[in-house]
Every structure is written in C-alpha cells, then in structure tokens.
Amino acid sequence: MNPGSSLEFPSVARLAAPSDNVAIAIRQLDPGMVIGTGRDLWTLAHTILEGHRFAITPVRTGAQLRSWGLPFGRALHDLNPGDYICNQSMLESLHVRRLPITLPEQPTFEDHIEPFQLDERTFQPGPPVEPATSSRTFQGHHRPGRRGVGT
Numbered sequence: 001m002n003p004g005s006s007l008e009f010p011s012v013a014r015l016a017a018p019s020d021n022v023a024i025a026i027r028q029l030d031p032g033m034v035i036g037t038g039r040d041l042w043t044l045a046h047t048i049l050e051g052h053r054f055a056i057t058p059v060r061t062g063a064q065l066r067s068w069g070l071p072f073g074r075a076l077h078d079l080n081p082g083d084y085i086c087n088q089s090m091l092e093s094l095h096v097r098r099l100p101i102t103l104p105e106q107p108t109f110e111d112h113i114e115p116f117q118l119d120e121r122t123f124q125p126g127p128p129v130e131p132a133t134s135s136r137t138f139q140g141h142h143r144p145g146r147r148g149v150g151t
Helices: 088-096
Strands: 022-025 034-036 041-043 053-055 064-067 070-075 109-111
Touching: 022 064, 053 064
Parallel strands: none
Antiparallel strands: 022 053, 034 041, 064 070, 070 109
16 A cells, blocks of 8 residues: 555445445455545554454444444443444454554443344244245265264
8 A cells, every 4th residue: 555545445444334334344454544434534543453353433432333233342431433443352362373563552442232122012023035946065074973963
C-alpha cells in the first residue's frame, strides 16, 4: 500500500448486518493500514486477523457490541473505528502462539450474550425449503472405529 493511500472497506471487511457496530476482516489487516468508506478513514493501531472483528463506529464504555445483528459483548472502554475487538481469552490464546503481530495490551470487550426470548405470539415460520433434487455427496473418507467420516 502506498503511503497516504487507503484501502476501500469492501476489499478488507464485511458488515454482517446493517445494525452492526463491528465488521469482520476478510484478510489480515496490519497496523498503520488506512481503511476508507468513502466519507470516513480509519487507521488501524493493531493487527486484525482474518475472521476477527474491529469497530466501525465509536462505541462508549459499557455499550453493546453487535455482529450479525446480535449483541455479543460490552465495551470495556471507549472504542474508536478501527479498534480491534478482542476479549481476554482471545488475547491469551494469541499471545501463547507467539505470532509476529501487534495486539492490544488489554481486552476491549467482555462477553455478554443475551439469551434469546421466543415470543410465540409474534413468531412467523418461514416457508418450507424445497427438497434437494439430486443426492448430496462429498469427497470424504471413513475413519476407523466409530469416528465417522473426514474430509
């Protein structure tokens, strides 16, 4: 990447649902990278691994973090767009691996998953899915014993 240039958001991340305040990296993003959305630019302070999340809006201490339209944690401190979203267990797991990456010193969120509440009065099932027209197969092998199959 050239100094002063930015990468467009769709080339580096996905927003799983419109109400999300974190995005999912689709490749490793390195510290110093600048990500642009057309109107905003964010500079990353830490490595964000593929599949990991980073903030895309300011998030205040204690506010919910949302991915796939669902809350999964609460911010431990104010977060800015581009901040890596990690909890204590993620940091511990990554530090043990001794990867040559830059990580935050402290976690940025704590787990907080709200139990799903089914409202039977407003529940509307989706239409049934059409049956498959061909038999489904995959290239696998049988494992010895009672271990099923592998790919």
